[in-house]
Amino acid sequence: MSTHKNASSDAAQPSIDYGIDRKQLKTVKERFLQVNAVRLERTQQALSDRQQVFLQLLPLLFHVNHPMLPGYVSHQTPFGVSHYTPSKEQQLAATKLARSFTYRFQPPVGQQIHGLFLMGSCGTVAQSDRSDIDIWVCHSSDVDQEGLLQLRQKCDKISAWAMSIGVEAHCFLMDSEKFKQGERANLSGEDCGSSQHFLLLDEFYRTGLLLAGRIPIWWLCPPEQESRYQDYVDTLIKKRFIPADDSLDFGNVGQIPAGEFVGAGIWQLYKGIDSPYKSTLKILLSEVYADQYPNIEPLSTGFKRAIYNKQLDVNELDPYVMVFRKLEQYLIGRNELARLELIRRCFYFKVGKALSRPQTHNVKSWQRQLLEKLTSEWQWPREHIHSLDAKDKWKVARVIAEQKDIVRELTNSYRFLLDFARRTQATALINSADMTLLGRKLYAAFERKAGKVEWINPGISNSLAEDRLNFYYVDSPASGNSYWGVSTEPLLAKDTEQHDPLKRGDHLIGLLVWCHFNGLLSSHTRCNIVNGAHDVGEFELLNLIRALQKTLPIASQYTDHGDQADTQFSRPMRPTLLQLFINISTDPLSSMRNQGIERLSDQTDSLSYSGMRENLVLNIEQVLVNSWGELITRRYDGESALLRCLRDYLQMIPPGSNKALPTLEIHCFCASRAAAISHRVEELFSDIAACYHGGNKPANSRYVLKVQHDYYILQFNEQQPTIENMGEYSDMLDYLAGNISGKQTQFSPLVFDRHCQSNNPVAALSPYMQAGNIQVFYLCQQHKADIYIIDELGVLNHFSAPCLDKNNFLTPLDLFLQSTLFRQNNETIDTQGDLNTLPQDNIKNVDYYEIINKKSGYTIIRNNPINHEGCPSFFNVQAIGSRDNNGLLLFTIYCDQKEFSEQEYGEQLYNAVAQHILQRRQSKERYPCYITDLDLSLSNEKSGDSTPTNRYLFYKKRLEQALNAALLQV
Known part of the structure; x- marks a missing residue:
């Protein structure tokens, strides 16, 4: 009896155990x-007359395919909304759009649109005439791929028509059977993709409005039967309590998997980029659910419980009010009142x-009445409400404070969810592609890193533009404090140190970019520079601002969630724009002027200016924009500023990466030679980019430039750029010959900067360098020859010789080189086999070139190979190198077959050889002698290695220097 009494006492609680009452x-x-119905009516009331037409016609547009109605694709497009017949008002509205339209009855058989639901804020306290409308277009599972394609096109066309009448509508194709099985679309700007399923279903059941079609069968399953949902609804269908074609089954919310809360957290962080307040509410709801796990009662279940208990106050059932009440209860229970105030x-x-503003209608809207009731509960004073209502006009200080509160709340909730995931060993239920996309967008918008310009206004204020901005510099040696600041208040230099700026920064460009990026700088903003310990004038300041405003993006890019933005974030980040500002607050010639020095020569190169060879690039402030919309600033100081900036530029995109170089802008507005400096730096960057990315030179090319008195060499090592100081010209020659360690294993051409080519024979010969051959260049001047030998790897060796007759140094040199090639070929045969199998490109030639010094510059002339016929016989000096037990390289020298070994003579080796040579010379003259043959086959530390030519030349030069020094002494 008691059981029967309990069952009958609640008329709206049918029980599967005791029968179901129709x-x-x-x-x-x-x-x-x-x-x-009430919420649909509220939805219509919030729309303008034109917008109401959209909602009125929406079911009809999916019910028929008419060529003159919005959304038409073809007569084969899936159509027919279940249980829908257009009203006379709807038919009349359709004829106003298409006069030829006449409705013809559609038989229910074959109707392929099972339901149309409005999602989101429709009919809620948060709806306005600016609210977008999300529409679930629920179609039959029988629709094939072609039908789905056409239905997608129809949705897009309907959305486009909606936009034309002021409605932002997003249609989502839904297959209830596939949704129930967990099949979801990939993530897009308006769709949470794979990040949540049951949470989305929870939201659908408590916010979704049935516009036309079948009801959700979930309505008919009592809250107490949620755990037996499938059995219950199967009984309803099988026992024909409801017809099978009367309802849609998306499944029940049930036990929300722990992993969904983490995915939802990531999604809401992402949505917080442009909807911070809504996202803060939603991510906290995920935190509340996670806190209640595993004994969660979702809001949708609470909504249904209220319906079953006949609690039909639509205001209390409002989805946003229900969310707020749940969050309020949670935060009060935790005594987190500051968080509650933010919520x-x-x-x-x-x-x-x-x-705080007067209502626009005579009768208060239900939303206003509800909000007044709530703010009265919160005991908000009128001044506080006035302040909040002025949010669109909030300026920087208030926006920064609000942004910090929002970001703190979003990140705290997300950390709570991550900790929850660790405790429950849950994995975020979001696929890797969606995770990557969301992660990159969040990283770009919120991640802090050195030099990154912070975004302070994620959908808080409409505009941060200021009428006036004053920039000033504080340099206080006593406190060790030096920084740039910006203020909206007028300032004198004496007041700057005590002033609290809107923003401070280490360098001026970083501050200007921050102001521009966050919208403080507009076309109407008046900017002023406060006098102080700096050299920036109004002219320089205004030109800096113009250059930034002309090219740099503003932070609104983060809210662009279109296909183009998704494409950018689906790829790794890459630099897209690089702005360099040279010599800000610096006159590079001021020190020369102070000393009374003017330009002492015709040297106009900005990197080696005047007879003093001054580098006029003293600082660089850099702005980098990447494909994810981040702006990063950096300053380079000192005489190496340009070289460090150049190295970092090349590191962004190494050669061979098949990525486009960033657009480059060079600006200089300093007091002296600004145009020449910017042109020189732009020219340098352009030439280096052409060298490494032009496709005409190998990636391992060596680029040589001159700054002040010194030469620098730039090259890539394992995709990393390095820049080394080679010293002055003679030091450069030693450096370029210094491959004795064998670091250079492939041919690497030399490319000289265009300003290094005057009075530089190495720069003149560099275009003639060829891989695989030995090239000898010689320059005869005033009875002395400078000889430059380029080996098969591009290593340069230099030495000098008397030049009474060029054959005197070329013939022994050629004998040595031919002997070296013979030995190298033998080494190759030893390691590779028969001579017949030796690759032809391993057989090297020796080419000779003469360098002629003309007034117009150096000229290179190719010479014929050395002809040994008729040349005087030479005294053969052969050296053989081998390593002792300690690994030291020792030499044995043969003079006309007489042996002199280092083991026998020790430190007196070269004196002994010199004495022997002098004894053989009839004239006893002490002219130079040359090594004509050198064997290094036993000198290699690794067996089987072929000895490169530059190593032969290195030891030839060392031996000859020692012998010739001994000849002068004995």
Whole structure:
């Protein structure tokens, strides 16, 4: 008896154990439809007359395919909305759009659109005429791929028509059977993709409005039967309590998997980029659910419980009010009142009804009445409401404070969810592609790193533009404090140190970029520079600002969630724009002027200026924009500023990476030679880019430039650029010959900067360098020959010789080189086999070139090979190198077959050889002798290695220097 009494006492609680009452089912359905009808009416009331037409016609547009109605694709497009017949008003509205339209009855058989649902803020306290409308277009599972394609096209066309009448509508194709199985679309700007399923279903059941079609069967499953949901709804269908074609089954919310909360957290952080207040509410809801795990009662279940208990106050059932009440209860329970105050602000801003402003209609809207009731509960004073209602006009200080509160709340909730995931060993239910995309967008918008310009206004204020900005520099040696600051208040130099700026920065460009990026700088902003310990004038300041405003993006890019933005974030980040500002607050010639020095020569190169060879690039402030929308600033100081900036530029995109170089802008507005300096730096960057990315030179090319008195060499090592100081010209020659360690294993051409080519024979010969051959260049001047030998790897060796007759040094040199080639070929045969199998490109030639010094510069002339016929015989000096037991390289020298070994003579080796040579010379003259043959086959530390030519030349030069020094002494 007691059981029967309990069952009958609650008419809206049918039990599967004791039978299902059709009347009770009808009652529950009517209650849901009653609440649905009120919310649909509220949805219409929030729209303008033109916008109401969209909602009025939406079911009809999916019900028929008519060529003159919006959305038409073809007659084969899936159509026909279940249980829908257009009203006379809807038919009349359709004829106003298409006069030829006449509705013809559509038989229910074959109807392929099972339901149309409005999602989001429709009919809620947060709806306004600016709210977008999300539409679930629920179609039959029988629709094939071609049908889905056409239906997608129809949705897009309907959305486009909606936009033309002021409605932002997003249609989502939904297959209830596939959704129930967990099949979801990939992530897009308006769709949470794979990050959540049951949370989305929870939101659908408590916010979705049935516009036309079948009801959700979830309505008819009592809250107490949620754990037996599938059995219950199967019984409803099998026992024909409801017809099979009367309902849609998306499944039940059930036990939300722990991993969804983490995915939802990531998604809401992402949505917080442009909807911070809504996202803060939603991510905290995920935190509340996670805190209640595993005993969660989702809001949708609470909503349904209220319907079953006949609690039909539509205001209390409002989805946003229900969310707020749940969050309020949670935060009060934790005594987190500061968070509660932020949540109240989020709710207030999301509703968007400014209570301090007069109402526009005679009768208060239900939303305004509800919000007044809530703010009265919160005991908000009128001044506080006035301040909140002025949010669109908030300026920097207030926006920064609000942004910090929002970001702190979003990140704290996300950390809570991550900790929850660790405790429950849950994995975020979001696929790797979506995770990567969201992660990159979040990284770009919120991640802090050195030099990155912070975004302070994520959807808080409409505009941060200021009428006036004053920039000033503080340099206080006593406190060790030096920085740039910006203020909206007028300032004198004496007041700057005590002033609290809106923003401070280490360098001026970083501060200007921050102001531009965050919208403080507009076309109407008046900018002023306060006098102080700096050299920036109004002219320089205004030119810097113009250059930034002309090219740099502003922070609104973060809110662009279109296909183009998704494409950028689907790829690794790459630099897209590089701005360099040279010599800010610096006159590079001031020190020369102070000393009374003017330009002492015709040297106009900005990197080696005047007879003093001054480097006029003293500092560089850099702005980098990347493909993810980040702006990063950096300053380079000192005489090496340009070289460090250049190295970092090359490191961005190494040669061979098949990525486009960033657009480069060079600016200089200093007091002296600004145009020449910017042109020189732009020219240098352009030439280096052409060298490494032009496709005409190998990636391992060596680029040589001159700064002040010194030469620098730039090259890539394992995709990393290095720049080394080679010293002055003679030091450079030693450096370029210094491959004795064998670091250089492939041919590497030398490319000289265009300003290094005057009075530089190495620069003149560098274009003639060829891989695989030995090239000898000689320059005869004033009875002395400078000889430059380029080996098969591009290593340069230099030495000098008397030049009474060029054959005197060329013939022994050629004998040596031919002997070296013979030995190298033998080494190759030893390691590779028969001579017949030796690759032809391993057989090297020796080419000779003469360098002629003319007034116009150096000229290179190719010479014939050395002809040994008729040349005087030479005294053969052969050296053989081998390593002792300690690994030291020792030499044995043969003079006309007489042996002199280092083991025998020790330090007196070269004196002994010199004495022997002098004894053989009839004239006893002490002219130079040359090594004509050198064997290094036993000198290699690794067996089987072929000895490169530059190593032969290195030891030849060392031996000859020692012998010739001994000849002068004995």
